[in-house]
Each structure stands twice: as C-alpha cells, then as structure tokens.
Amino acid sequence: MRIDKFLWCVRFYKTRSIAADEIKKNRVSVGSQTVKSSKEVNPGDLIKIRKNQIDYQIKVLQIPKSRIGAKLVPLHIEDKTDKEQHEILKQRKLAQDYYRIKGEGRPTKKDRRDMDDYIEGDNSTDMEDGDWDLFFSDVDENKED
Known part of the structure; x- marks a missing residue:
C-alpha cells in the first residue's frame, strides 16, 4: 500500500x-x-x-484493506513514540486549556476587567468606602498654597 494511503487509512491524517x-x-x-x-x-x-511539532514513530503491523475505525488502529500499527514527546503534547494541551475551554471564544468585558484588576494589584482607594472628603482634600490643599 502507498504510504499516503496508509497514513490516511490508520487515521493519522484526516484526508489522503x-x-x-x-x-x-x-x-x-x-x-x-x-x-x-x-x-x-x-x-x-x-x-x-513530524506532526504538530511532535516526532511520532509508528511500526507497521498489518496493512489495512481500506480506512479503518479508530478502535481497530492498534491492530495495524504500534506506537513507538518517546514518552518525552507525549509529555510535550500534554503540556501544550494544558497550556491551551488553562484559561478558556475550547469553544468559549474571546474574553468578555468581565474577563478583561478581572485581568486588569489582577495586573494592577490591590490599588484600592478611599472612594470605595464613600469618603469623598479625603479624595478632594489633596486638591483643596494645593489651592491654599
């Protein structure tokens, strides 16, 4: 069997x-x-x-007659890929799923505000407590000078 057809048959690529x-x-x-x-x-x-910056190694056990189901793939190939390569793949998936679950789209306004608050840290002012005199007291002191 041709190699392009084989890789398609064992579901390594979506199309031939x-x-x-x-x-x-x-x-x-x-x-x-x-x-x-x-x-x-x-x-x-x-x-x-070499796929998705990962080096896969597979050993051909049998040649399928046509494209096979995912459950039958282990009967036709044996995965000889290094464990390090699988760890790299896991780390990439974790990094992608860290902030947003697949399909949720762009960050919302609330997400942006949360990120801004996190970046700015705890810069709380006395205005949150409703003490407006303290807020304007700095301005009044400058006018008296």
Whole structure:
C-alpha cells in the first residue's frame, strides 16, 4: 500500500491529500530516508512522522484493506513514540486549556476587567468606602498654597 494511503487509512491524517502534502514537505520518513507518496509500506517498517511539532514513530503491523475505525488502529500499527514527546503534547494541551475551554471564544468585558484588576494589584482607594472628603482634600490643599 502507498504510504499516503496508509497514513490516511490508520487515521493519522484526516484526508489522503493532507497526508500527501505532509510527505511532500519531508515530514514523513520510512526508516531514516524521506520518501515520496508512492513509496510502498510493508509490515515491519518503522515510519517517522513530524506532526504538530511532535516526532511520532509508528511500526507497521498489518496493512489495512481500506480506512479503518479508530478502535481497530492498534491492530495495524504500534506506537513507538518517546514518552518525552507525549509529555510535550500534554503540556501544550494544558497550556491551551488553562484559561478558556475550547469553544468559549474571546474574553468578555468581565474577563478583561478581572485581568486588569489582577495586573494592577490591590490599588484600592478611599472612594470605595464613600469618603469623598479625603479624595478632594489633596486638591483643596494645593489651592491654599
């Protein structure tokens, strides 16, 4: 099976054309050699893929006849990716989900005010207590000079 079709069949890429584009950009190699889309894949081959700044390594166990379901993927490939790479991926996801859950959109006015309050720190004035005389007392003292 062609490597672009294989990567699409085992759900590494959403479409076959995306897989072919990634292969053209030299982000996929078999063994230690970069390949073309027409490269045939055989059981036992070690494929290295650079995707989302992560270096994946997969070993081909079987060749599927066509695109397979997500539950059947482990029957056809074995993940040989370093644990460090998986940790990098987890850290990226945590950093993205830290402030806003996916789909919530842009920060609201309240979020902006909360961020401004956090940045400014505790700069509370006496006006919050309703003591306006203290607020204007500095202005009156300057006029008397």
